[in-house]
Amino acid sequence: MTSSEELADSSTSREAAGDSSQAARKGLPAEVARRRTFAVISHPDAGKSTLTEALALHARMISEAGAIHGKAGRKSTVSDWMEMEKARGISVSSTALQFNYRAAGSDIDHVINLVDTPGHSDFSEDTYRVLTAVDAAVMLIDAAKGLEPQTLKLFQVCRHRGIPVITVINKWDRPGQAPLELLDEISERIGLTPTPLFLPVGIAGDFRGLLRRGPEGEAEEYIHFTRTAGGATIAPEESLTPDEAEAREGEAWATAAEESELLSATGQDHDQEMFLAGQTSPVIYASAMLNFGVRQLLETLVALAPAPGPRADVNGTARATTDPFSAVIFKVQAGMDTAHRDRLAFMRIVSGEFERGMVVTHAQTGRPFATKYALTVFGRDRTTVDTAYPGDVVGLVNATALAPGHTLYVDKKVEFPPIPSFAPEHFAVLRAQSAGKYKQFRKAIDQLDSEGVVQVLRNDARGDASPVLAAVGPMQFEVVTARMLGEYNVETHLDFLPYTIARRTDAASADELGRQRGVEVFTRSDGVLLALFSDKWRLQYIEKEMPKMTLEPLVAAAD
Numbered sequence: 317m318t319s320s321e322e323l324a325d326s327s328t329s330r331e332a333a334g335d336s337s338q339a340a341r342k343g344l345p346a347e348v349a350r351r352r353t354f355a356v357i358s359h360p361d362a363g364k365s366t367l368t369e370a371l372a373l374h375a376r377m378i379s380e381a382g383a384i385h386g387k388a389g390r391k392s393t394v395s396d397w398m399e400m401e402k403a404r405g406i407s408v409s410s411t412a413l414q415f416n417y418r419a420a421g422s423d424i425d426h427v428i429n430l431v432d433t434p435g436h437s438d439f440s441e442d443t444y445r446v447l448t449a450v451d452a453a454v455m456l457i458d459a460a461k462g463l464e465p466q467t468l469k470l471f472q473v474c475r476h477r478g479i480p481v482i483t484v485i486n487k488w489d490r491p492g493q494a495p496l497e498l499l500d501e502i503s504e505r506i507g508l509t510p511t512p513l514f515l516p517v518g519i520a521g522d523f524r525g526l527l528r529r530g531p532e533g534e535a536e537e538y539i540h541f542t543r544t545a546g547g548a549t550i551a552p553e554e555s556l557t558p559d560e561a562e563a564r565e566g567e568a569w570a571t572a573a574e575e576s577e578l579l580s581a582t583g584q585d586h587d588q589e590m591f592l593a594g595q596t597s598p599v600i601y602a603s604a605m606l607n608f609g610v611r612q613l614l615e616t617l618v619a620l621a622p623a624p625g626p627r628a629d630v631n632g633t634a635r636a637t638t639d640p641f642s643a644v645i646f647k648v649q650a651g652m653d654t655a656h657r658d659r660l661a662f663m664r665i666v667s668g669e670f671e672r673g674m675v676v677t678h679a680q681t682g683r684p685f686a687t688k689y690a691l692t693v694f695g696r697d698r699t700t701v702d703t704a705y706p707g708d709v710v711g712l713v714n715a716t717a718l719a720p721g722h723t724l725y726v727d728k729k730v731e732f733p734p735i736p737s738f739a740p741e742h743f744a745v746l747r748a749q750s751a752g753k754y755k756q757f758r759k760a761i762d763q764l765d766s767e768g769v770v771q772v773l774r775n776d777a778r779g780d781a782s783p784v785l786a787a788v789g790p791m792q793f794e795v796v797t798a799r800m801l802g803e804y805n806v807e808t809h810l811d812f813l814p815y816t817i818a819r820r821t822d823a824a825s826a827d828e829l830g831r832q833r834g835v836e837v838f839t840r841s842d843g844v845l846l847a848l849f850s851d852k853w854r855l856q857y858i859e860k861e862m863p864k865m866t867l868e869p870l871v872a873a874a875d
Contacts, residue, residue, distance in 0.1 A: 459492030492520030533580025641668030740786035773838035
């Protein structure tokens with residue numbers, strides 16, 4: 317069957333199923349209510365990927381956690397699939413993990429869509445894309461280091477987008493700050509009132525268990541943890557009453573209970589409305605390495621994190637989850653499976669029911685798009701998905717026309733706001749070492765550009781053989797050269813350029829700007845004209861001497 321016949325066949329099936337799909341939408345609210353879609357944000361080395369694996373372990377998706385990646389004899393985390401990530405022990409790309417979780421005492425399997433994000437600040441643009449696709453965030457803080465710069469930046473993005481935040485203070489099994497000191501830091505530095513649901517029993521470095529706080533700060537339960545070998549399996553838990561806890565733990569329990577009362581006296585008890593409004597943050601103390609507090613985080617996500625809700629389109633009109641199907645592309649990634657060499661576009665479903673094989677419309681081109689190859693992703697593992705619902709993250713295979721920020725829909729047209737590109741600060745010319753590999757070189761550049769790994773700039777003077785790469789951080793260049801070699805067998809060479817600032821300009825200004833010393837004008841692959849400046853003084857000089865030139869700031873990574 318030809319592709320046109322497939323489209324026609326799928327379209328006919330969809331029309332014939334109109335009544336049944338309308339009936340199916342009646343069940344949408346229940347499916348939406350089961351879903352929790354969130355991202356984990358943190359500074360590098362706060363334990364984000366380790367927590368991701370610990371959550372998957374507690375959901376019984378894996379039998380043994382890799383704990384620490386990048387160390388001899390240990391496994392790499394399931395969410396880190398690039399060789400560069402495994403070697404360095406850091407995440408440099410976002411991945412999506414989906415699994416079911418049944419909370420204690422519940423008869424409902426909740427669907428957890430966890431989008432793991434890059435921790436390194438050089439990849440903040442990728443993290444920003446992820447945060448456009450989630451309904452909540454888990455802010456991971458190192459117990460010893462407290463709030464760090466990258467965490468602060470990402471929290472501001474969450475605040476700007478109205479994403480409620482659950483805070484996890486990680487690595488409590490190691491020496492660190494006092495519990496209340498960390499809470500004060502959160503309150504003072506980001507203006508978010510922390511409302512602990514659980515407090516640690518035992519100081520940092522002597523993590524014995526958790527005190528579960530009641531609605532008014534009373535100590536309701538003691539959850540005692542038992543270590544397992546290397547934290548590779550779920551830590552056994554024992555539930556004790558407050559009296560039993562006091563008899564076993566003595567002063568450590570008494571201190572935790574007193575701290576809980578102090579927090580209640582200052583109004584730091586959980587309030588669901590204030591949490592959803594972004595004014596407060598539930599707090600859990602944990603050790604992802606030992607799997608302490610991980611179940612409590614999952615239970616909290618299920619109980620408190622919001623289910624998928626309406627999303628505003630480009631006109632500001634809310635798209636309800638029960639409206640006909642629509643979705644937004646937030647990530648495009650190739651090279652996840654070296655055996656297939658395919659390209660995966662991750663879409664967050666906004667409304668309606670998705671059925672594999674349905675024909676949708678690509679809002680940016682107006683063309684039909686067949687969804688025959690749709691997958692759910694768990695690290696590198698893939699499973700064909702037949703149906704999905706708002707909040708779910710689905711991978712579409714070989715979606716060459718799709719890019720981050722694009723919209724897919726059925727029935728009446730809808731388009732969601734585009735995802736902005738960040739202002740690059742690092743620039744380099746990329747060249748193939750061998751002229752015989754030029755075809756592969758061009759293909760690889762186009763691929764990485766469409767994924768948003770870097771921005772690709774061109775002008776007539778430099779030609780297509782020597783494109784200029786623009787990046788938020790220099791490590792993006794390392795990803796490019798590593799993937800060029802690993803996926804396309806093309807060795808490349810980088811020549812760094814002496815530019816540090818980019819401004820959007822127009823055709824009327826481009827010629828004159830291009831004649832100025834310390835300035836060069838390029839066309840980005842999306843058609844935007846960018847003027848690059850050697851430094852802020854050169855920019856200031858041009859703005860002063862040529863006030864009529866169009867020089868518009870781009871979105872900064874810290875915005």
